[in-house]
Amino acid sequence: MGGVLRLIGNVIWLLLAGWAMCLSYLVAGALLCLTIIGIPFGVAAFRLAFFVIWPFGRVAVHDSDRVPGVSAIANVLWFVLAGWWLALGHLVTGVLLCLTIIGIPFGIQSFNLAGLALAPLARAIVPADDPRRFA
Numbered sequence: 801m802g803g804v805l806r807l808i809g810n811v812i813w814l815l816l817a818g819w820a821m822c823l824s825y826l827v828a829g830a831l832l833c834l835t836i837i838g839i840p841f842g843v844a845a846f847r848l849a850f851f852v853i854w855p856f857g858r859v860a861v862h863d864s865d866r867v868p869g870v871s872a873i874a875n876v877l878w879f880v881l882a883g884w885w886l887a888l889g890h891l892v893t894g895v896l897l898c899l900t901i902i903g904i905p906f907g908i909q910s911f912n913l914a915g916l917a918l919a920p921l922a923r924a925i926v927p928a929d930d931p932r933r934f935a
Contacts, residue, residue, distance in 0.1 A: 806857040813906055817893045818853045821913070824889050825849035828882040841878055844920055848886075851925045852913055860916050863924040871922030883918045890914035 810818075829845030832838035851858060875883075894910035897903035916923065 803857075809856040809905070810854045813855065813909065814853060816903065816906055817897060817910060818855070821889060821893065821910075822849045822853035824886060825852060828886060832881060838881070840874070841881060844878065845882060847925065848917070848920055851916075855909060855913065857928050858925055859928050859930075860920070860923045861926055861930075863922050874921045875919040878921055879918060883920070886917040887914040890917055 825845045826849050829842040829849065831842075832845055833842035851860070890910045890913045894907040894914065897907035897910055
C-alpha cells in the first residue's frame with residue numbers, strides 16, 4: 801500500500817512543483833558546469849534535480865565517505881553560488897502549496913527540500929527503507 805501512496809504523492813508533486821524545481825536545478829547545474837571549478841557543483845545540482853522531481857520514498861542522508869572539512873567549505877561555496885536561490889524557490893513554492901489543504905503535505909516536503917538545497921554536499925540520496933537512513 802505504501803508504494804501506491806508514494807506513487808500518487810510523486811505524481812501530484814511532479815504536476816504541482818516537481819517539474820519547476822527540477823528545471824531550476826538543471827539550469828543551475830548547466831550554469832555551474834560552465835567553469836572547471838563549478839563542475840562538481842553542477843553535478844550535485846543534477847543529482848538533486850532527479851531527487852526533487854520524484855522525492856517521496858527517498859531521503860537524503862549524511863554520506864560518511866565524505867571529508868567533513870572539505871564538505872563544509874564546499875557547502876559554503878554551494879550556498880553562495882546556487883543554494884540560496886534554490887532554497888528560496890523551495891520556500892516560495894512551499895508557501896504557495898500550503899495555501900490549500902491538499903497542498904500542505906507537498907508544502908512541507910518543499911520546506912524540507914529547502915534545507916537540503918542550502919547544503920547538499922556530503923549527502924547521499926537513498927531509498928526510504930535503506931539502513932543508512934537510520935545510521
